[in-house]
Amino acid sequence: MSTQDFQRLIVSVTAQLTGRPIDASLAAWLDATWPSGSDTYRKLANACRTGVAEGWLCNREHDGIRYGRIIKPTPDTHGFSVDVVDMQDIAGPHHMHPNGEIDLIMPLNDGATFDGHPAGWCVYGPGSAHRPTVANGQALVLYLLPQGAIEFTQDASSA
Template sequence: MSPQEFQRLLQGVTAGVTAQLDGRPLDASLADWLNATWPVGSATYDELADACRVGVTEGWLCNREHGGIRYGRVIKPTPDTHGFSVDVVDMQDIAGPHHVHPHGEIDLIMPLTDGATFDGHPAGWCAYGPGSAHRPTVAHGQALVLYLLPQGAIEFTRDASVA
């Protein structure tokens, strides 16, 4: 799979996902809805996870690295993705830099190690509301995390020690 094929596949799948997210509030109930709509083992989950694993294995996805975290923005926010950007990170037993989600964040967690978690969440979806903040943390192994940011908005704090 080439980066262009991956982007076309991801745009097709995420456009379907983001079309259904468009206008929904980013709150605690959204993660429940996502996990019921596209659960681990569903065709959509498997297609996204497989494509991400292939891209990382081939070396063109998550081809940037900082502080032990591999990452990359795959799709900028566009009308085709209903204003969501798509990023993928590859993390192993590490906490990333503290940041704020001005408009929220939606994460698809794809463990590469059985039992790996992202911010305490197992494989599947989690969501953070507007104005939320965290130090993204993968524990108990390695995981890929695909995240959707409304309008591509993320604000990294200057003090990385903030928890």
């Protein structure tokens, strides 16, 4: 899988997201349209695992989290950036989503969760914030960020 193949796969997803509100109804639609057992989910998960193994995904590391922005927001990606993280039993830095965040959760072992969610999709609406947490093992998480917007914050619990 090349980065161009990966981008084509992502564009097939982001094309379906254009104009949809980034909210709980989108999460339900994503889980119904591309559930964890679906062909699209498997292709995305395999592409991410391959990218990590080949070194072009998650090619940076900080405080035990491997990460990387593989695609910047462009008209081709319908304004979404794409980041992938590799986390194991760890909480990441607190951040806010000015325009929302769409996450594809790909556990690498049985029982691993992202913010309490198993394999599948999780959506955070505009203005939401969290400290992303993988528990009970290791997972890859693909983040789609409208216009690439993310703001790292000082979490009140870490002040």
